[in-house]
Amino acid sequence: MSTPAPVLALLGGTFDPIHYGHLRAAWEAAEQLDAQVCLMPANVPPHRPQPRLSAEQRVQLLELALAGQQRLALDTRELRRDGPSYTVDTLRELREEIGAARPLVLLLGTDAFAGLPSWSRWLQLFELAHIGVMTRPGAAPALSPELHAQFLARACAVDGDWRGQGAGRILSLDITDLDISATGIRNLLARGQEPRFLLPEAVLAQIRQRGWYR
């Protein structure tokens, strides 16, 4: 029997800036799924005010945060496209590279998952990837009836049989609660306070040296 292709997982985000909530969630997802996880910054994030830092600045911070380990990688493919970074376009491009069979998991926090029906061509996402829903502190937002129906039809245990398929299942991932958000970090910096221990020291040092988010 041939060895199954390794699982690839993607955590897309604005990462304005990257923080320990992202990093720990990505790490635990990598362990639970036995996957390589790529952090993928959006160039022009759809559905939200545009980031304070440019894509290049956010990538600099991601590189500092990811230094010294191999399991979490950086995927900058969305920075090569102009216009809104629609995830469905990104997954289609990635599928052309990796083929239809390799299990691909799109990781989303519970907040992002609840917003899925507002995403561009959202039902096509299930043809392109599994969705890994990561717990995030705070009340879990209610799911719309259409998303709830998809959840019921597609839910699969993490130790279930999803690895035999490239896409289409919804996996629930229990992640250590870290109540950290990029908004909270930006607010602290804007008030002249230090968001120490909420993000890697090298990331904070770079933000302070450049005077970002003041």
Ligand SMILES: Nc1ncnc2c1ncn2[C@@H]1O[C@H](COP(=O)(O)OP(=O)(O)OP(=O)(O)O)[C@@H](O)[C@H]1O
């Ligand atoms: N603390 C956290 N725990 C689990 N998942 C998280 C956490 N922070 C962010 N995520 C998830 O990471 C992805 C990217 O998040 P994003 O870059 O928007 O960070 P954020 O902290 O939510 O930013 P902002 O406060 O600017 O909205 C989303 O799917 C989000 O749900």
Ligand SMILES: O=C(O)c1ccc[n+]([C@@H]2O[C@H](COP(=O)([O-])O)[C@@H](O)[C@H]2O)c1
């Ligand atoms: O494709 C879409 O329509 C879409 C709408 C909203 C968000 N996304 C993606 O979801 C990821 C998390 O977004 P955000 O805004 O929470 O940082 C990021 O990769 C975005 O590009 C994608």
